[in-house]
Amino acid sequence: MTAGKAAARRPARTGRRPGNPDTRRAILDAARTTFAESGFDGSSIRRIAGRAGVDPALVHHYFGTKDDLFMATIEMPIDLPAILQRVGAAGIDGLGERMVTMILTVWESPAGAGLAGWLRTALADEGRARLLREFVVGSVAGPFAASLGLPEAERNRRTGLVMTQVLGLIVGRYLLFLEPVVALPPAQLIASVGGTIQRYLTGPLPDGTA
Amino acid sequence: MTAGKAAARRPARTGRRPGNPDTRRAILDAARTTFAESGFDGSSIRRIAGRAGVDPALVHHYFGTKDDLFMATIEMPIDLPAILQRVGAAGIDGLGERMVTMILTVWESPAGAGLAGWLRTALADEGRARLLREFVVGSVAGPFAASLGLPEAERNRRTGLVMTQVLGLIVGRYLLFLEPVVALPPAQLIASVGGTIQRYLTGPLPDGTA
Numbered sequence: 346m347t348a349g350k351a352a353a354r355r356p357a358r359t360g361r362r363p364g365n366p367d368t369r370r371a372i373l374d375a376a377r378t379t380f381a382e383s384g385f386d387g388s389s390i391r392r393i394a395g396r397a398g399v400d401p402a403l404v405h406h407y408f409g410t411k412d413d414l415f416m417a418t419i420e421m422p423i424d425l426p427a428i429l430q431r432v433g434a435a436g437i438d439g440l441g442e443r444m445v446t447m448i449l450t451v452w453e454s455p456a457g458a459g460l461a462g463w464l465r466t467a468l469a470d471e472g473r474a475r476l477l478r479e480f481v482v483g484s485v486a487g488p489f490a491a492s493l494g495l496p497e498a499e500r501n502r503r504t505g506l507v508m509t510q511v512l513g514l515i516v517g518r519y520l521l522f523l524e525p526v527v528a529l530p531p532a533q534l535i536a537s538v539g540g541t542i543q544r545y546l547t548g549p550l551p552d553g554t555a
Numbered sequence: 556m557t558a559g560k561a562a563a564r565r566p567a568r569t570g571r572r573p574g575n576p577d578t579r580r581a582i583l584d585a586a587r588t589t590f591a592e593s594g595f596d597g598s599s600i601r602r603i604a605g606r607a608g609v610d611p612a613l614v615h616h617y618f619g620t621k622d623d624l625f626m627a628t629i630e631m632p633i634d635l636p637a638i639l640q641r642v643g644a645a646g647i648d649g650l651g652e653r654m655v656t657m658i659l660t661v662w663e664s665p666a667g668a669g670l671a672g673w674l675r676t677a678l679a680d681e682g683r684a685r686l687l688r689e690f691v692v693g694s695v696a697g698p699f700a701a702s703l704g705l706p707e708a709e710r711n712r713r714t715g716l717v718m719t720q721v722l723g724l725i726v727g728r729y730l731l732f733l734e735p736v737v738a739l740p741p742a743q744l745i746a747s748v749g750g751t752i753q754r755y756l757t758g759p760l761p762d763g764t765a
Contacts, residue, residue: 366762393563466679468730469679482734505697505736508723510723517719520678520684523722527715528711537761541720552746
């Protein structure tokens with residue numbers, strides 16, 4: 346087991362271990378089936394472990410938390426929660442511009458093509474879209490919005506508005522390659538789209554009744 | 556040919572005629588193949604007619620312009636150019652709010668499910684995404700932006716910014732059903748997202764160099 350020993354010497358990242366390839370594959374297969382059947386919220390590590398015929402502790406040992414395991418099954422090419430945490434760490438001031446800078450950096454990096462294929466698949470398949478939705482809302486956007494200290498009453502509305510702007514930037518520029526969106530210089534996107542996101546986060550929240 | 560006669564009595568819409576079903580199908584098949592091979596800009600009515608073995612005049616007679624023919628091949632469930640023209644007819648003041656109202660009305664109508672399926676397919680298939688892109692930019696967004704009287708130097712940048720916001724609203728609310736986006740009341744979306752679109756159309760255009 347030279348490969349296993351070499352891998353074990355790598356610095357551990359969020360508690361995940363490569364483990365035995367066959368066991369690892371059995372757990373991933375069980376997790377995919379369970380998530381597809383019951384959604385993210387309705388799936389437990391215990392049930393996934395039972396289906397794979399292993400002890401729940403082994404699932405934790407190989408993959409970490411349920412979030413980590415889900416991330417492994419969907420093969421998202423980036424660690425979105427970790428990236429968001431870094432962007433949010435400097436606080437809410439200027440967060441809109443930092444988010445756009447982060448989006449441009451990640452999507453225009455070598456990981457971009459993989460991300461585009463991944464999002465295309467997620468959008469094409471309703472079951473995958475549902476899983477992605479539960480995960481993004483419950484495990485990524487929700488905790489992120491809470492960590493920013495947005496007042497709870499407005500948090501969901503502000504998060505929803507930010508999502509519309511972030512998604513459209515990504516879909517228009519990296520999935521549909523709409524010429525006017527592709528042509529926008531990064532500085533323009535950071536200033537204009539970043540300004541919109543900042544306004545959605547901290548600006549006045551007109552509700553159409555004024 | 557009772558069906559043909561009955562159809563001929565219907566009021567003609569943008570010059571299109573139903574015509575002989577076999578000929579019509581042959582033209583549509585030829586058009587789909589030609590658009591897929593050569594893109595929207597690289598396809599001519601003459602070439603499509605040649606491939607279908609009919610006179611170009613017959614293609615015009617059945618389908619109208621190349622734009623109309625393309626619309627027929629992609630089976631977009633709404634007449635996007637006509638809808639945009641109506642929304643833009645009242646001028647640029649308040650256009651952002653009218654656009655969001657129009658988007659919510661169309662996507663929350665019975666046509667919404669068909670539109671969602673259609674956009675999902677367009678996003679999943681790179682070839683279709685390319686065709687859609689050429690058509691949306693060249694035949695829909697471009698003429699629409701020009702009709703608004705936006706200064707030419709800024710037109711492309713403003714159009715690109717608007718596209719990011721419009722697309723994200725549609726993808727988040729009607730394709731991914733992200734809970735915080737779905738939960739936003741229409742009046743909130745019209746005020747906040749409409750306000751963003753209006754700002755992108757007529758507000759200051761920071762370019763990040765200020």
